[in-house]
Amino acid sequence: MAEPAHNSRGAAQRYGARPTMKDVAARAGVGLKTVSRVVNGEPGVTPDTMQRVQSAIDALGFRRNDSARILRKGRTSSVGLVLEDLGDPFYSSLSRAVEEVARGYGSLLFTGSSDEDPEREQELTLAFCARRVDGLVIVPTSFDHRYLEPEIAAGIASVFVDRPAERIDADAVLTDNAGAVREGVAHLIGQGHRRIAFIGDQPRIHTASERLRGYRETMAAAGLPVDEAWVSMGSTAPERVHAELSRMLDDPQPVTALFSGNNRVTVAALRVLTASSRPVALVGFDDFELADLLSPAVTVVAQDPARLGRTATELLFNRLEGETGPPRRVELRGRLIVRGSGEIAF
Amino acid sequence: MAEPAHNSRGAAQRYGARPTMKDVAARAGVGLKTVSRVVNGEPGVTPDTMQRVQSAIDALGFRRNDSARILRKGRTSSVGLVLEDLGDPFYSSLSRAVEEVARGYGSLLFTGSSDEDPEREQELTLAFCARRVDGLVIVPTSFDHRYLEPEIAAGIASVFVDRPAERIDADAVLTDNAGAVREGVAHLIGQGHRRIAFIGDQPRIHTASERLRGYRETMAAAGLPVDEAWVSMGSTAPERVHAELSRMLDDPQPVTALFSGNNRVTVAALRVLTASSRPVALVGFDDFELADLLSPAVTVVAQDPARLGRTATELLFNRLEGETGPPRRVELRGRLIVRGSGEIAF
DNA sequence: CTGAAAGCGCTTACAG
DNA sequence: CTGAAAGCGCTTACAG
Known part of the structure; x- marks a missing residue:
C-alpha cells in the first residue's frame, strides 16, 4: 500500500490536518482534561467553560480520534464477522442480524468473506484480532481453529455459527x-x-x-x-x-x-x-x-439465517458481559x- | 455498555492478559525496536536475534496491537461502507465487490446499514470517521451531506454509490x-x-x-x-x-x-x-x-451491483493514492x- | 470546577 | 546490527 502523501513542509498532509484535543484546549484556553470532559459529556464543567470549548471544537472541526481512545480504554466496541460470502443471500441475512444486535450494544461491525478458503478465514480472523475486536462471529471453513486459542485466552470472545469450531471447544449456534x-x-x-x-x-x-x-x-x-x-x-x-x-x-x-x-x-x-x-x-x-x-x-x-445470526451475537455479548461457564452449543430446528x-x- | 471486568488485583482481566512488545523484548533480552523489526519483517536483524525474539513471541502468544500501530502511522487500512440494508441482495452483491477491492489494497471493511434513515446514516458514517477509516463508500439516504465536509477536508476520501451526494460535491458512481x-x-x-x-x-x-x-x-x-x-x-x-x-x-x-x-x-x-x-x-x-x-x-x-461497488471502490483507492482533480461522476448503463x-x- | 503527569502499545527519527 | 527517547491522541488517576 502507498504511504500517505507528504507535502514539501514535511508534514503529513492527510492526517496532519486533523485537529486534536490539544489544539482545542489551546484555542479554548483550557486544559486537555477539560476538553476531554466536554467531548465525553462528563459532569463538572461550568456552562461557560463548556461553551468556550464547544466553540473551539466547532471552529476547528474537531472529531475525537477513537483509535486513540480505544488504545487507552481497552474495549474497541467492535465485532468481527467472518463468513463464506457476504454476497450470498443466506449469509447476508445472517450478517444483517449480527449487525442489528451489535448495534444494540453500541458496537461497529467488521465483515469479511472467507470464500470457503481456510487460509483466508484465518488471515481475516487474525486481522480482526490484531485490531482488537471485542468479539468474533465466525462461519468457519477451516478444519483446525487452534490458531484462535491465544486470542481467546487473551479475552477475545468468539461464537461459531452455522458450523461448529474444529479442534477447539467453543460456543456454537447451529441448525440441526x-x-x-x-x-x-x-x-x-x-x-x-x-x-x-x-x-x-x-x-x-x-x-x-x-x-x-x-x-x-x-x-x-x-x-x-x-x-x-x-x-x-x-x-x-x-x-x-x-x-x-x-x-x-x-x-x-x-x-x-x-x-x-x-x-x-x-x-x-x-x-x-x-x-x-x-x-x-x-x-x-x-x-x-x-x-x-x-x-x-x-x-x-x-x-432461519437471521435467527442464527441474532442468537450467535446475543451469545457473544453475553460472554462479553461476563457470562462464564462452559462453551454452549445451541441447535435451532429446521x-x-x-x-x-x-x-x-x- | 458494560466496562470490562476487573479482578481483585485491580488489573483489567480481559486486556491486561495481553502481552505487548515490551514483554516480548524483556523475555528475549533485546530492545523494543528490535522486536518491532522482527514483527514487521524489517531487515537488519541477526538470524540469531530474530530467532530469540520469535521464540518469545510464540511463547507469550504475542500479536501486534494494530490499534496502537494505527495511532502512530496515520493510515488505518480500513474502509467504511454505509448502505441501506446489508440483507438486501442488491446491496449484498455490491458489498461483496467493495470487500474484494478493499482486500486487494490491504484494507479491512466496516459495514453498516442505514435502513433508509438519514440520522442513522450520519451516525454510522461519523462513527467510521471517528475510527479514522481511510475512506468511505456510501449509498446515501440523507438530503444533506455537509456534515461530511470537515471529514473530507481532514482527508477521509469518500465515494457515493448508487445515489449522488446532496449539497456537497463528491465522487459518485451511479446507474443511468x-x-x-x-x-x-x-x-x-x-x-x-x-x-x-x-x-x-x-x-x-x-x-x-x-x-x-x-x-x-x-x-x-x-x-x-x-x-x-x-x-x-x-x-x-x-x-x-x-x-x-x-x-x-x-x-x-x-x-x-x-x-x-x-x-x-x-x-x-x-x-x-x-x-x-x-x-x-x-x-x-x-x-x-x-x-x-x-x-x-x-x-x-x-x-450491475457488483460493478457499481467495484467501480466506486477503485475510485476511492485512486483518491487515497493521491489522485486529485475535481469530483467525478461515473454513470453505468442499465x-x-x-x-x-x-x-x-x- | 480544573489541569498536569503518566501511560495505553506501538513507530519514528536518531544515535551508537 | 541494535536500542533509548520521544510522540501518536487520547484516558486514568490524582492533586489542587
Whole structure:
C-alpha cells in the first residue's frame, strides 16, 4: 500500500490536518482534561467553560480520534464477522442480524468473506484480532481453529455459527441439519418415492456431511437401499449440479425425487428439472425468495439465517458481559415448508 | 455498555492478559525496536536475534496491537461502507465487490446499514470517521451531506454509490436510472401498450425519482398521456404494492402493463399478477435470481451491483493514492434483459 | 470546577 | 546490527 502523501513542509498532509484535543484546549484556553470532559459529556464543567470549548471544537472541526481512545480504554466496541460470502443471500441475512444486535450494544461491525478458503478465514480472523475486536462471529471453513486459542485466552470472545469450531471447544449456534433433512426426506418417502437422489456441497463442509448423514439415516430407517449413483457431493457450481442430476435422470432406472443440499444446488437443479419431461419431486434445503412463485412452488426445509445470526451475537455479548461457564452449543430446528414440488407423488 | 471486568488485583482481566512488545523484548533480552523489526519483517536483524525474539513471541502468544500501530502511522487500512440494508441482495452483491477491492489494497471493511434513515446514516458514517477509516463508500439516504465536509477536508476520501451526494460535491458512481427506465418503458410501448403503470419507491429517494422521470419522459416522447392513477410512489412494503396494483387492475379502464421501480416492487407485484385473470405485461427494474424460471420469465432492466461497488471502490483507492482533480461522476448503463413478461402484447 | 503527569502499545527519527 | 527517547491522541488517576 502507498504511504500517505507528504507535502514539501514535511508534514503529513492527510492526517496532519486533523485537529486534536490539544489544539482545542489551546484555542479554548483550557486544559486537555477539560476538553476531554466536554467531548465525553462528563459532569463538572461550568456552562461557560463548556461553551468556550464547544466553540473551539466547532471552529476547528474537531472529531475525537477513537483509535486513540480505544488504545487507552481497552474495549474497541467492535465485532468481527467472518463468513463464506457476504454476497450470498443466506449469509447476508445472517450478517444483517449480527449487525442489528451489535448495534444494540453500541458496537461497529467488521465483515469479511472467507470464500470457503481456510487460509483466508484465518488471515481475516487474525486481522480482526490484531485490531482488537471485542468479539468474533465466525462461519468457519477451516478444519483446525487452534490458531484462535491465544486470542481467546487473551479475552477475545468468539461464537461459531452455522458450523461448529474444529479442534477447539467453543460456543456454537447451529441448525440441526441432520434432523431437518430427515424431515424432508421422510416427506418424500411419504409421497411414495423410493429412488431419491441427494446432491450436496463438498463433504468436508460440516453442514454438507451432516445433511448427507440425515439422508442416509432416513433411507435406512425406512428400509430403503441407497444406490451410490444417487448421491453426489462436491462443488455447487451449476455445471456440476447439471451434469450430476442429468446423469441421474437419464439412468435406465432414474431417480424420481431429489433432495438438494442447499439453496445453490436447488437453484441449479431447478433449471434442469424445468427442462425435464418427467416430473421429479424436489425438496430443497434452505428457503429462498420466490420459491412460492415457481411452478410447481418449491417445498423446502428452511433454516432461519437471521435467527442464527441474532442468537450467535446475543451469545457473544453475553460472554462479553461476563457470562462464564462452559462453551454452549445451541441447535435451532429446521422447518418443512410444503409448497408443491415435494408433493409430486411417485 | 458494560466496562470490562476487573479482578481483585485491580488489573483489567480481559486486556491486561495481553502481552505487548515490551514483554516480548524483556523475555528475549533485546530492545523494543528490535522486536518491532522482527514483527514487521524489517531487515537488519541477526538470524540469531530474530530467532530469540520469535521464540518469545510464540511463547507469550504475542500479536501486534494494530490499534496502537494505527495511532502512530496515520493510515488505518480500513474502509467504511454505509448502505441501506446489508440483507438486501442488491446491496449484498455490491458489498461483496467493495470487500474484494478493499482486500486487494490491504484494507479491512466496516459495514453498516442505514435502513433508509438519514440520522442513522450520519451516525454510522461519523462513527467510521471517528475510527479514522481511510475512506468511505456510501449509498446515501440523507438530503444533506455537509456534515461530511470537515471529514473530507481532514482527508477521509469518500465515494457515493448508487445515489449522488446532496449539497456537497463528491465522487459518485451511479446507474443511468432515467435512461435505463426509458429503454424498459419504450419496450412496453413497442408491444402496443398505452396504459402503463409505474410503481416506485419513495420519491425522496434519488433513484426512485430519476426512474419516475424516465417513465414520464418516455410516455411524453411517445405522445401518450399519463393518468396519475397509474403512478404510485411510496413504501415498497408488499401490502402497499398489492393495494396499489390491485386498484389499477380493478379500474374500469385497467392498466395493461406495469413498470416496477425496483426489485422489491417487482417481487410484490409478481404475487398480484400471478393471481390475476388477465395477462399484464411487466418489466422490472433490477435483475433478480430465478427471474428466468418464473412463468412467464421476467423481463428486467438490470443494473450491475457488483460493478457499481467495484467501480466506486477503485475510485476511492485512486483518491487515497493521491489522485486529485475535481469530483467525478461515473454513470453505468442499465441493460434490458428480454425474458417474456415484457413481451406480453396488448 | 480544573489541569498536569503518566501511560495505553506501538513507530519514528536518531544515535551508537 | 541494535536500542533509548520521544510522540501518536487520547484516558486514568490524582492533586489542587
